[in-house]
Amino acid sequence: MKSFLSALFLLITPALGSALSSRVDGVPAGFGHSVTGGGNATPAIPANISQLRDWLTDNQPRVIVLDKEYDFKGSEGVCENCSCCQVSTCGDHGQDAIEVDTGWCGDRPVIECTYDKATGIDVASNKTLVGIGSQGVIRGTGLRFVYGASNIIVQNIHITDLNPRYIWGGDAIYMNDCDLIWIDHVKISLIGRQMISMGFSSSGRVTISNTDHHYWTILGLGDKDQVSFFNNWIHHTSGRSPDLGSVSSWHIFNNYWSNDTGHAFSVTSEPAILVEGNVFHDVVTPTNPGDGYGMFVTNASTVAVCEEIMGRPCPENVLTGSGELSPYTTNNETSLATIAKADETNIDIKPVSQVQAFVVANAGIRKIHLNSTSVRRDYLKRRAHWRH
Template identity: 50%
Template sequence: MALRMSLVTSLTLLSAHAHAAGVSGTAFGFASGTTGGSDATPATPSDISQLSEWLTDSTPRVILIDKEFNYLGSAGQNAIDLDSSDWCGDYPSTSCDYDKEALNGIAVGSNKSIVGVGSAGVIRGKGLRLANGVKNVIIQNVHITELNPQYIWGGDAITLDGTDQIWIDHVKVSLVGRQMFVSGYEASGKVTISNSEFDGRTSWSASCDDHHYWTVLGYGKDDQVTFAGNYIHHTSGRSPKLEFNSYWHAYNNYWHNNTGHAFDVVKETKALIEGNVFSEVNTPSETDSSPGETFAVTSSDKSTCDSILGRACAVNSLESSGELSASDESVLSSWPSGESDITVLDASKVRASVLANAGVGKLGGSSGASNAVTASAPT
């Protein structure tokens, strides 16, 4: 009996410690130094009203998401015509019911850590919007889902528009009407998106093939984005689309089953693509009439990347996929400083590492920092 009581007590204390721990690991890449709510006492909101209040106020907070917070009220995608534009052309109009809550994300304030507990943290029917000077925010281990998935313009999961020092880690996004992640038009500053799952499986598809088209859109100006260790699957486009004057470093990500294009890099954007796995991706990189500057590491130009960056670059892996060829050396020669604590894993180990670490409920398998994307493949 004594042994059993001791074991129960230990498990209880361990559970309480895990619940109150807050953020796991530290930010790396361009978002290094992001602390979110820092040493604020972790607390759990009781309902959606309190969650919205805590997210939007000016108090530094560590907010624990320990259950589903449901904001829901009431074969191709229809589109919600928000501004009476004519982009739908001569397509017929139809009446429909949709949730207005999803159209505008919760306006998150500065100095927040939003952390899911275990795999229980779900925000349903409402996205998160960080804008107008918001800084120092961590979003970790939360599943955002069901934002009018049947309607284009039905809602964005995570929006940045005029921010700095943002770390998005171990997040899952599924079943949204529009973008899973979007930045712009104002500068989003230094951002890291890591160990996250962008799940494009849907019954409402702009490409009419059960794959989500509107996935990741980088429209911010002067952004510096680290995109690492993510799992992007069952999409058909914009995975990501990058435009305007920004830097994106995409490494050790796993793209799987994309029936359209992954990268679409246009206008002045500089993209460094290395150590990724593209599996069953029809077009790993779109050819645009006004292309940006891209360096995608291949075996033939790896030595060039090594020499200019002064470290070992990693070759991308293509499996049952289209071509990925881009070797604009200006990307490397102008690469900004400040992307710290990164180690790029060889592509042969990426699939296993990503599947083991990306998404919600997997914080125990990695620290959420650089070692999350450099972990050895599990035996």
């Protein structure tokens, strides 16, 4: 009951004069600092998956509260006896791939397969989507922020079970041609493709914080993306953790990578990336060999340069039981200057000694806390009103 009530802060507590809304926990920081989502729209709980889809796609500012699992499996149809191809095995399992229009399977062995036609929900502008405790679950589909959508908050939600057996089975969160996105305290699991995928058009100003990822995690290819990525736990992955490219800006700090059997960073083209104050534990390949374009990585020999250009302390990265975290070139001061000039606000960079414990304790769902008996009374009154 305590953890259930703790999460209710994100629904009830007044926002102390902020336009952000009283319906989320904390304040967005980094590049997405000005996001307000659904603002002070009255919180409402969708009755079923149809209503949830309607509310996410309409043109009304909304604060949408999830207090149960919303199971979309089969809701968009099922492709039976369709074409897939064999790609990899892992014991008796592994993944096959859905054949797509580009002919991705090539000359790989063809097999018949059955999978959900899970195209994702196109989320419109000015939405807050927030879960209570660990109960806010979206199963069998993902979220898409596309074609001019902006000002969206997703907090304390678990997205899971999206064709996990199949490559090209769908992304948990996809963004392309959008702006002002805050993804916070989100857990993503059992996804066939990417946890978070950013298309070639700009995803604008984005903050990704306090999330819990595994397997293939983040694909960031958007032109002119500006992303603050911090306090996230990336574990048990085999690659793309993250995979970045195009002319974009990423500030990656205070994250915890652990038990990753493949590569973490794969960085090509010309992004500007500052990697500081992160912890890597048992990560076989922190940077994919030959990649690392545009990365400035803090260590004993570079931290002084970082502090001079950024005008503040720059914590080093710490690696244990891991390979090397290496940029393509040893000195990317241009990337530092790009991050230093950007409009990144409210960030709180912790000493690296605190990162592992903080991230493990706070990343993912059900990690938002409040001690207040008034919250319980207010919530029970509102809940009775919503239900009737």
